[in-house]
Amino acid sequence: MKLVFENISKLYGDFPALSGINLSLENGVYGLLGPNGAGKTTLMRIMTDLLKPSTGRVLLDGKDIALLGADFRRRLGYLPQDFGFYPNYTAEQYLLYIARLKGLTGFEAKKQTGALLEMVGLYEKRNQKMKGLSGGQRQRVGIAQALLGDPDILVLDEPTAGLDPEERIRFRGIISNLSRQKTVLLSTHIVSDLEAVANEIIFLKKGHVLTVQKPHDLLRELDGMVWTVSVPSENERGFTEKYPCSNIMHDGEMSVMRILSKQKPHNAAAPERPNMEDLYLYHFG
Amino acid sequence: MRTEINHIVRTPLYWLVLIAGIGARTVFAYLDFKHRLDSYWTLSDEYWSRLGSITVAFLILLVLIHRFSVDYENNTYPVIASTAYGRKKLYFERLAAGCLMAILGVVILTIANIGITLTIGRCFITPTDWLYGFASHTIVVIVGAVGYFLVSAFVCDTISNHPASMCICGLPLGISYFINIGIIEEFDLFWFIRYGFFTELLRGRWISSLPAFWGIWYPVMIVGVFILSIYRRKERKLL
Ligand SMILES: Nc1ncnc2c1ncn2[C@@H]1O[C@H](COP(=O)(O)OP(=O)(O)OP(=O)(O)O)[C@@H](O)[C@H]1O
Numbered sequence: 001m002k003l004v005f006e007n008i009s010k011l012y013g014d015f016p017a018l019s020g021i022n023l024s025l026e027n028g029v030y031g032l033l034g035p036n037g038a039g040k041t042t043l044m045r046i047m048t049d050l051l052k053p054s055t056g057r058v059l060l061d062g063k064d065i066a067l068l069g070a071d072f073r074r075r076l077g078y079l080p081q082d083f084g085f086y087p088n089y090t091a092e093q094y095l096l097y098i099a100r101l102k103g104l105t106g107f108e109a110k111k112q113t114g115a116l117l118e119m120v121g122l123y124e125k126r127n128q129k130m131k132g133l134s135g136g137q138r139q140r141v142g143i144a145q146a147l148l149g150d151p152d153i154l155v156l157d158e159p160t161a162g163l164d165p166e167e168r169i170r171f172r173g174i175i176s177n178l179s180r181q182k183t184v185l186l187s188t189h190i191v192s193d194l195e196a197v198a199n200e201i202i203f204l205k206k207g208h209v210l211t212v213q214k215p216h217d218l219l220r221e222l223d224g225m226v227w228t229v230s231v232p233s234e235n236e237r238g239f240t241e242k243y244p245c246s247n248i249m250h251d252g253e254m255s256v257m258r259i260l261s262k263q264k265p266h267n268a269a270a271p272e273r274p275n276m277e278d279l280y281l282y283h284f285g
Numbered sequence: 286m287r288t289e290i291n292h293i294v295r296t297p298l299y300w301l302v303l304i305a306g307i308g309a310r311t312v313f314a315y316l317d318f319k320h321r322l323d324s325y326w327t328l329s330d331e332y333w334s335r336l337g338s339i340t341v342a343f344l345i346l347l348v349l350i351h352r353f354s355v356d357y358e359n360n361t362y363p364v365i366a367s368t369a370y371g372r373k374k375l376y377f378e379r380l381a382a383g384c385l386m387a388i389l390g391v392v393i394l395t396i397a398n399i400g401i402t403l404t405i406g407r408c409f410i411t412p413t414d415w416l417y418g419f420a421s422h423t424i425v426v427i428v429g430a431v432g433y434f435l436v437s438a439f440v441c442d443t444i445s446n447h448p449a450s451m452c453i454c455g456l457p458l459g460i461s462y463f464i465n466i467g468i469i470e471e472f473d474l475f476w477f478i479r480y481g482f483f484t485e486l487l488r489g490r491w492i493s494s495l496p497a498f499w500g501i502w503y504p505v506m507i508v509g510v511f512i513l514s515i516y517r518r519k520e521r522k523l524l
């Protein structure tokens with residue numbers, strides 16, 4: 001399976017939310033990374049055929065998804081960023097409703113709903129109305145509905161938003177256990193999530209794709225560029241103005257700073273292993 | 286389709302409106318029996334003319350058309366519209382389910398009115414003339430209810446706003462109850478409001494003033510609003 005974005009751009013009025021996106025996605029997990037307003041949600045809405053691009057088209061195995069229609073959507077699972085729900089439906093009723101719309105038989109719908117509720121840890125809460133669930137629990141219902149019907153294209157817009165650390169780990173487990181035959185595109189601001197699950201990372205900035213690379217290749221680019229420096233607090237400003245700084249810890253009179261720099265910034269600077277946060281800062285800081 | 290019908294059946298408001306309508310009818314039937322016994326059967330036959338038609342209109346506006354804005358109110362349409370059958374098929378299923386439930390509502394009210402009239406009139410042998418007359422009115426009501434539901438549903442789907450749709454579709458209907466047939470003339474505004482928005486049909490009467498004109502007007506209106514909703518859906522990528 002191959003999903004191709006062919007010269008996609010989107011104008012809202014005369015504001016270009018996306019410009020000239022060319023991408024080709026195959027099986028694997030793709031992480032979409034970019035600051036607020038970069039166009040991640042817009043790209044995902046175009047990819048799910050909910051939004052018409054101003055130019056270009058999305059092709060699934062060479063066919064335009066807008067023309068494939070239901071044949072495309074049968075293979076699609078989508079979790080929108082602001083996931084809506086029916087307040088008076090229980091988690092189970094909601095999933096059964098979506099399952100029927102996805103074309104599952106009654107038997108299959110029941111089976112998968114039970115299994116997915118188990119998988120996202122909500123089986124005990126299945127008969128509770130969704131208005132009575134916490135934000136993170138609702139989000140997990142959202143993840144479960146995207147997985148209904150075992151779609152081979154999964155589009156997840158900030159799936160880990162609102163999840164506690166334990167649930168985020170569980171979510172990463174779910175994603176890495178998915179069959180290798182799937183294409184997963186997920187966006188998140190929690191960059192450490194991507195390090196663990198993404199095969200490729202797409203950097204999006206102001207509607208442009210900066211780069212598409214594997215996480216460890218990206219991290220290798222930063223080798224020798226991340227340092228910790230410990231300086232007296234009054235000298236802190238001098239460093240933060242000069243270098244991108246991914247962390248500052250105050251320890252008594254001293255400031256321990258994690259900074260990005262091509263050259264060794266200070267005699268006492270110690271090299272560090274780069275992580276995804278450094279990478280984010282490097283590209284978007 | 287079953288899911289959509291189930292959903293309406295499980296909506297308490299649907300039954301609440303019917304129960305309120307039937308309750309009110311019981312009170313009126315009792316009062317008629319006590320104070321206007323000589324016209325008891327005629328008054329019962331005129332059930333659709335006021336109370337019955339108002340109940341049906343409430344049922345359609347409050348409950349049945351709500352299904353067409355619910356996905357926007359709850360912001361569920363991105364999920365719904367990304368499923369295989371969440372666009373065209375769901376739309377037509379909701380229309381069909383709404384029509385059926387509107388008909389069911391009319392049938393329930395019919396049975397209730399017959400039951401109440403006979404029980405309070407203490408006459409368990411039905412006067413066949415009366416029954417025949419009432420049934421023939423009921424058929425017109427069914428036609429009117431389906432038409433009125435369709436137009437209101439198309440409006441609600443187009444503007445995706447339930448309260449606004451209730452106003453748009455309820456206002457001409459409400460006003461028309463206060464228009465006196467005796468003083469209106471053909472082709473003036475009140476004549477148009479009186480006959481042009483399903484009032485007569487919901488009240489169980491075929492339109493007597495220029496039936497040929499209305500015979501064209503109603504299909505044109507229904508198809509027109511339908512095309513509008515299709516156009517809006519295309520725009521929103523919901524087809
Ligand atoms: N319906 C709209 N009308 C006008 N402008 C819009 C609309 N939707 C999005 N935009 C603009 O398009 C840009 C991209 O928005 P988008 O929602 O795709 O960003 P995002 O990358 O998902 O951001 P976030 O991380 O905050 O979710 C933003 O600048 C936003 O203001």
Ligand SMILES: [Mg+2]
Pocket residue numbers: 040041042081157
């Ligand atoms: Mg977004």
